[in-house]
Structure formats: C-alpha cells, structure tokens
Amino acid sequence: MSDETVTIRDNSTGKEVTVPLYTPTAGPKVIDIGSVYKELGYFTYDPGFMSTASCSSAITFLDGGEGVLQYRGYPIEQLAENSSYLEVCYLLLNDRLPQKDELDDFINTVTRHTMLHEAMIRFYQGFRRDAHPMAIMVGCVGALSAFYHDHMDIHNPEHRMITAFRLIAKMPTIAALSYRHANGKPFVYPRNALNYTENFLHMMFSMPTEEYTPNPLLAKALDLIMILHADHEQNASTSTVRLAGSSDANPFAAVASGIAALWGPAHGGANEAVVRMLIDINRSGKPLQDFVDRAKDKNDPFRLMGFGHRVYKNYDPRAKLIREICHQLLNDMEATDEQQKLLDTAMALEKVALEDEYFVERNLYPNVDFYSGIIFLAMGIPMNMFTVIFAMARTIGWITQWSEMMSDETSKIGRPRQLYNGAIDLKYVPIDQR
Ligand code: SDX
Secondary structure, three states: OOOEEEEEEOOOOOOEEEEEEEOOOOOOOEEOOOOHHHHHOOOOOOHHHOOOOOOOOOOEEEEOOOOEEEEOOEEHHHHHHHOOHHHHHHHHHHOOOOOHHHHHHHHHHHHOOOOOOHHHHHHHHHOOOOOOHHHHHHHHHHHHHHHOOOOOOOOOHHHHHHHHHHHHHHHHHHHHHHHHHHOOOOOOOOOOOOOHHHHHHHHHHOOOOOOOOOOHHHHHHHHHHHHHOOOOOOOHHHHHHHHHHOOOOOHHHHHHHHHHHHOOOOOOOHHHHHHHHHHHHHHHOOOHHHHHHHHHOOOOOOOOOOEOOOOOOOOOHHHHHHHHHHHHHHHHOOOOHHHHHHHHHHHHHHHHHHOOHHHHHOOOOEOOHHHHHHHHHHOOOOHHHHHHHHHHHHHHHHHHHHHHHHOOOOOOOOOOOOOOOOOOOOOOOOHHHO
16 A cells, blocks of 8 residues: 545535555556545445456456456466466465475365265255256355354354365365256266366266276366466456455355356356357358457347456457467367367457457457367367356355455445435325325
8 A cells, every 4th residue: 555645626516535545566556435425425436347446455466458367476377387276276375386295285185075965965956957057056055055154253264264175175076966967967976086177077977887087188178277267356256255255144155146146148157158159150151240240239239259358458368378278179189070160160250350440449359258168068068067167166266355355354344335316205105096
C-alpha cells in the first residue's frame, strides 16, 4: 500500500473527498473508495465489475494487455513446462514451491483422501440417468458439507488445510462417479497406486471385467490442462466462492456455489459450447465467414464461443499452451477423422476471426476454452463432462482464494449496494378496489 491519494470532486456541490491510492506489486494502482458513501453520500456504480477490485490477493496475477498469467509469481509457461498439478496445488496453498519430501507428503495425503463416504455414493442414485454431470457435481459437492460441518472450525488454519486436502482429493472421485452414473456403469473406487490424473482416468474408464492401464500420454496432457485451469484471479466463479464464504458459510457449500457459477456458457461452460459450435459448423457445410458474420450481428444472439475475455485483450496464454497440447496429442493419438476435422475447423475459424476487423478492434482472441474441448474429446471424455473437468482443476484456486479471505482478519461479509430505479412510496390498494 502507499501514501498516494486521489481526490474525487462532486462538481454539483463542490464537495471533495481525498481517498488512498494503493500501489500493488504488479498491475494497475487501486483507488480505495470505501469512504466515498460516508463522505459524499453517493454509491459507486460498476455492474459487471469492469473497473472494480473486490479484494487484495497474493495468489494469481494477470496482465490482460500482455497476456501474462502467474501463480504465486511463477509464470504459467514455466509451471506448464516443469511442474505437476499437485505441485501447483502445493504452491498455491503454501505460497512457495515444496521440497521433495514435502511434495511426497502432500501427494500421499491427497492420495489417502480420495474415497467418499458410502452414504455419499448412494446420493448419486437419486439423480436421473440423463442428469447433466455439472448438476450432479453441484449437488454432491454441496452435500459434502453434510459430512464435514460440525467438527470443522473454518477460522482454524489446520482445519482449512484439511478441507483443501479433502476437496482436491475427492473432486476427481465425484467427477468420475457423475460420469459412471450417467452412463449406467458400476462405480469404480480410486486406486492409491496410480497418480492423480491416472486415477481419474481409471475411475472414468476402467471396467471390472478387464484390466485397465491409463494411457500415460492422456494422463500427462490432463495434468497439464489442470495446471492451466487451476486459478485465475477474481473470475466469476472464484468471486462467487469468496462472496458465499464471506458469510462464514461451510467451504464445501461455498465451493458448490462456485461450481454453479462456472457452469454458465459465458464462463467455464464455454468449453462444451465451443465443441458443440464446431460440430454445428462442420455439419452446416456453410463457410466460416457466415458464422463470424453472425457473431458480429447484434440482432443475432450467436457468439463465437471460446473467443473474448474480460481481462485478456491479447492472446490468452493458456490458449497458446493448450493449442500446442492439442496438436501434439492428436498427432500422438492418431486422431479420428471427426476429431481432426474439429481441430482443422477451430484453426481455420481462429484465422478468419483474427483477420476480421470486428474481432481485431475488440481484442477478441481465443481463450482457454477454445481448444480444451477438442483435447477432452480425443481423451474419450463426453462433452457434458468438459466443465466438470474445469471444476476439478479450479477447485484448488477456489479453496486457496477462500482460505486467503478467511485468514484475513480485516475481511468482512460481502454486501454490495445498488442503483435503485423501481417504484417508491406506493399506497396499497385492496384487491376489490383494483
Ligand atoms: C472463462 O474471468 C475469467 O478469468 C474466466 C476464465 C477463467 O479462467 O476463470 O478465463 C474462464 O470464462 C473464459 C471465457 C469463456 N467464455 C466464452 O468463450 C464465451 C464467449 N465469450 C463472450 O461471452 C465474452 O467474450 C466474455 C463473457 C468472455 C467476456 O465478456 P465481456 O468482458 O463482458 O465483454 P463484452 O460482452 O462486453 O464484449 C465486448 C464486445 C461486445 O461488442 P460491443 O458491444 O463492443 O459492440 O465484444 C463482443 C461483444 O458483443 N464480444 C463478442 C464475443 N465476446 C465479446 N462478439 C462475438 N463473439 C464473442 N465471443
């Protein structure tokens, strides 16, 4: 924080208020408007939070103009190249990279928390077979608060760390069971001998009737994709977790609210929407420009899914890395014709859009969701599971941001105000006189 200030002047009354201007370690300076209502009697107004910092945080830094993403100060490109998802979980939670023995202990603890209470498994039987796996995940993660509530003190750092371990460990089990239930397959329990992503593939695809060995290429690609999705500053779902958690709500319930927010196609649901869009484009046989023109037409609700971002006004650094994984995996896996066609259409659509003035002047580039769905398809993961995997990966971000908020003595319950423009002071009219 610094001792610089900004003066806000009310030109209608001449009244002025001088407020602090904070200098972060990186990124734009921040005007502290906390006293504006008290001093000027006015609320500030910023629907969608286009210019509003909701908190201070030391977890993830984004520079939208430069396409920079760093977790605890480490550039995403270096972590993608050298780290693993569980090491990134350790880094995000502990604000430093682990020693070898610390990482081994961390992995060992996660491995031993992957099971669900048997009563939880029966919870799945209540869902229809055609229930969307995100609907099941919202319900099941929220239901974890029924198992871990009474003896949990959210103001105790050790309890917060146990909660983090439980969520990191159980999300793949919950996710895989959603898929098994939806497909009428028997539930598969985790195997401690497998690593984190191998275990997920095992729970998703193994059958009790035969041996199953997870494909190491797929497990590695999934681990890399999970690193890229782990955290992303104060995005919609993380802000939802913070707001829910700010009332001291149960963290499992708060994370369930984040899963609900992520599900939207404007947010994490975009990866499923991208592949559905690419399939529609391929089936239509129409030129790509037709779809780009529709995306530009204000009278047409169609948007190019996987394009644009509130923060990145340059290429999303994660999209660049995922595109490389996509190429590599489809090459190694000898992609099916349909998968290759989807990738070819995605690459061609990207080229057409990035040469179109409308997209260029609005800085609309492919984002993290543009290519990830194609990789998930190549892994044999069905479209309605794509956002479930995003939620699995983002769980560490949600619980780290929640924990940072809960450990901040100054944090308060989030309670925004409004610009009210409805009716006022009406007189009730009895029904027989209306
Ligand atoms: C994620 O916040 C995060 O960090 C999210 C995320 C994370 O890791 O948590 O990065 C994950 O959610 C990525 C985004 C996935 N969503 C999509 O791909 C859906 C398609 N994208 C758009 O819905 C949109 O770009 C958003 C929601 C991502 C961003 O919306 P903004 O910042 O509110 O921007 P906007 O809607 O105000 O758009 C600005 C202009 C508008 O045109 P004008 O009014 O200026 O004429 O750009 C246009 C928009 O119409 N525009 C698009 C477009 N995205 C924006 N036009 C066509 N196609 C698009 N995809």
